[in-house]
Amino acid sequence: MMKVEAYIHSLKAHANNRHVLGEAEIICQLGDNLYLSEYCGIRCTAIFNVFAGRYFVDDVYGICCDEGGGL
Numbered sequence: 001m002m003k004v005e006a007y008i009h010s011l012k013a014h015a016n017n018r019h020v021l022g023e024a025e026i027i028c029q030l031g032d033n034l035y036l037s038e039y040c041g042i043r044c045t046a047i048f049n050v051f052a053g054r055y056f057v058d059d060v061y062g063i064c065c066d067e068g069g070g071l
Contacts, residue, residue: 002026006046006055008039009062024057036064 003025011020024039026046037046037057045062046055 001028004055006037006039006057007052009056009058009060010039019056021054022057024055026055 003023005021006024007019008022008024011022013020022039024037024046027036027038029035033047035046035055037044037055039057039059042059043064044057044059045064046057048055
């Protein structure tokens with residue numbers, strides 16, 4: 001596990017259509033570029049954008065199921 005500064009989906013500034021940075025935790029890698037992350041107690045998916053050099057955490061549409069340990 002590692003804490004990272006990442007772009008968080010729910011923090012997006014809709015007024016000027018910009019992503020906002022926040023602190024998230026990357027828990028493990030699920031696939032080639034798919035990660036399990038946690039932001040504010042919510043487990044969700046994330047990807048790493050090599051061009052931006054940052055993780056993008058999707059705490060809106062990528063929320064993972066906690067019960068049963070599955071996605």
